[in-house]
Amino acid sequence: MNKNYYNIDEISQILDEQKHTIRFWETRIIKLKVLRTHSGHRLYNYENLLLLKKIKELVEVQKLTLDGVNEYFNSKVKKNTLDDNVISELRDLLGLLKKSN
Numbered sequence: 001m002n003k004n005y006y007n008i009d010e011i012s013q014i015l016d017e018q019k020h021t022i023r024f025w026e027t028r029i030i031k032l033k034v035l036r037t038h039s040g041h042r043l044y045n046y047e048n049l050l051l052l053k054k055i056k057e058l059v060e061v062q063k064l065t066l067d068g069v070n071e072y073f074n075s076k077v078k079k080n081t082l083d084d085n086v087i088s089e090l091r092d093l094l095g096l097l098k099k100s101n
Contacts, residue, residue, distance in 0.1 A: 004095075005035070005043040014049065015056055025055055028066040031073045047091070 012019045026032050026042075032051055035043040044052070058064045058072060 005045055006049060008042050008044070011044050011049065011052065015052055017052075017056060022052065025052070025066070028070075029055060029073070030070055047088075 006014070008019050008022060011017075011022060015022070023042075026034055029051075032048065032055070034048060035045070037043060055069055058069045059066070064072060
């Protein structure tokens with residue numbers, strides 16, 4: 001899908017995960033920051049989608065607890081802060097380039 005934002009129904013279908021599970025992850029995973037509309041509806045961007053896919057993998061495949069997932073992301077942030085910033089800037093630039101075409 002080539003969209004800027006996804007609602008929780010779309011995310012649930014893409015991830016094949018229950019909506020209540022996604023909402024629970026949102027309350028427990030520190031790195032997961034979801035936008036909300038003025039009416040309170042959740043909006044997930046592409047980075048949120050990738051993050052949720054990684055959370056699902058860590059929980060289901062690697063059998064980490066949600067505290068373990070937070071520790072995983074904390075250790076990755078310390079190691080890759082510059083890389084994450086560069087990646088984020090490149091994604092922004094790519095989005096601008098797509099809009100100009």
